[in-house]
Amino acid sequence: MEAEKKHSSAVSNVGAWAMNVISSVGLIMANKQLMSPTGHAFAFATTLTGFHFCTTALIGLVSNATGYTTKKNVPLWELLWFSVVANTSITAMNLSLMLNSVGFYQISKLSMIPVVCFLEWLLNGKHYSSKVKMAVVVVVIGVGVCTVTDVKINAHGFLCACVAVLSTSLQQISIGSLQKKYSIGSFELLSQTAPIQALSLLLLGPCVDYFLTGKLLASYKISSAAFFFIVLSCSLAVFCNISQYLCIGRFSAVSFQVLGHMKTVCVLILGWMLFDSELTLKNILGMSIAVNGMIIYSWAVEGDKPMHYRKDATSDVKLLIKQVDGSSLLKDVELGKSQG
Numbered sequence: 001m002e003a004e005k006k007h008s009s010a011v012s013n014v015g016a017w018a019m020n021v022i023s024s025v026g027l028i029m030a031n032k033q034l035m036s037p038t039g040h041a042f043a044f045a046t047t048l049t050g051f052h053f054c055t056t057a058l059i060g061l062v063s064n065a066t067g068y069t070t071k072k073n074v075p076l077w078e079l080l081w082f083s084v085v086a087n088t089s090i091t092a093m094n095l096s097l098m099l100n101s102v103g104f105y106q107i108s109k110l111s112m113i114p115v116v117c118f119l120e121w122l123l124n125g126k127h128y129s130s131k132v133k134m135a136v137v138v139v140v141i142g143v144g145v146c147t148v149t150d151v152k153i154n155a156h157g158f159l160c161a162c163v164a165v166l167s168t169s170l171q172q173i174s175i176g177s178l179q180k181k182y183s184i185g186s187f188e189l190l191s192q193t194a195p196i197q198a199l200s201l202l203l204l205g206p207c208v209d210y211f212l213t214g215k216l217l218a219s220y221k222i223s224s225a226a227f228f229f230i231v232l233s234c235s236l237a238v239f240c241n242i243s244q245y246l247c248i249g250r251f252s253a254v255s256f257q258v259l260g261h262m263k264t265v266c267v268l269i270l271g272w273m274l275f276d277s278e279l280t281l282k283n284i285l286g287m288s289i290a291v292n293g294m295i296i297y298s299w300a301v302e303g304d305k306p307m308h309y310r311k312d313a314t315s316d317v318k319l320l321i322k323q324v325d326g327s328s329l330l331k332d333v334e335l336g337k338s339q340g
Contacts, residue, residue: 013250020243027236030229040226044209044217045094050201051230052237053194059238060191072184074192082178083196086171090201091208092164098212099157108161110140115169116254123173128254135297136254142290145282172256175248186245194241255297 031048033039042048063069097105113136120126128136178189206217222230248256 016243016246016250019239020247023236023239023243027233027240030233030236034226034229034233040223040229042220042226042230043213043215044205044220045212046091046201046208047205047217048230048233049090049237050198050205051234052241053198053201055234056190056238056241057194057198060187060194063187063191069185069188069191071192072182072188074178074182074184074189078178079193079196082171082174083193083200085167085174086193086197087200087204089164089167089171091204092160092167094208094212095160096157096164099154099160101152104153104157104161107144108165110144112165112169113140113254115165116172119169119173120254124177129300131300132297135293135300138293138296139290140293142286142288142293145286145289172248175245179245179249186249187242190241190245 034042034048035045060069064071096108100108117128117133117136121128175186175189178184179186182189210216244256
């Protein structure tokens with residue numbers, strides 16, 4: 001019986017992570033085709049995110065109405081605070097991508113791992129061993145080698161990047177904290193925050209996008225192909241949002257950041273296969289370093305657990321690495337990178 005529970009937990013953990021990797025990579029590929037000037041030139045990223053959360057909110061409403069999920073009580077002020085942080089993250093990321101070079105944008109994204117570690121220590125009193133810190137450094141170096149190119153910094157771009165990194169880190173920590181605090185499932189929490197984010201992004205999104213691109217949403221002439229990719233993007237975003245909440249609820253914000261870089265390699269390889277993007281020896285070297293860093297991280301996390309816990313339960317992160325390490329296609333990628 002105990003063995004069956006462990007096996008079931010391992011399968012569900014791997015399933016949650018696989019859903020996040022596949023949906024995230026698919027979303028990036030769909031958005032690249034939709035938003036690229038050589039694709040359908042739909043340059044309204046913030047509004048598109050509003051469509052994503054609107055679709056997610058509708059799925060949540062249907063789920064509650066059919067009794068598949070139940071609505072648990074979370075104070076409105078906490079939902080509003082979380083939505084403000086999450087929407088600030090989305091807007092600041094778009095501004096950072098617009099104002100900064102791709103190289104500095106990538107560095108700011110990489111800095112999210114140490115920022116999450118610091119905030120976990122500051123807010124939750126969480127401590128990390130030297131082995132975990134070393135593994136995080138290896139992952140950051142590896143992803144940096146394969147993704148960072150030119151690095152140019154300006155004052156406004158630096159400020160937006162700081163806000164983006166801080167708000168995104170807070171958002172990811174808050175997901176796990178709210179789930180534990182109110183004993184609420186990942187989808188139940190998402191179904192309560194999605195309507196607030198959808199409404200605010202649909203109202204403010206067109207204004208933000210006009211500031212970023214100088215184009216009005218009303219002026220865009222939508223084709224049937226563009227509409228198909230918008231629907232595809234929204235569908236994939238639902239799975240991406242759900243799996244993000246699932247993964248952070250099962251693991252931690254730090255593990256989500258570290259192992260999340262598996263998606264980078266996927267996007268780099270798929271970009272090379274589908275969009276004729278260049279894949280250099282530098283990219284391959286960086287991928288190898290990052291994968292080794294993730295393996296070291298999994299063993300470091302396992303080694304930090306109490307002896308009785310290691311005997312009685314299997315490490316989530318270690319199981320994920322064992323399941324995923326057999327495929328050389330896994331790692332992390334930037335939505336911003338795909339847009340560029």
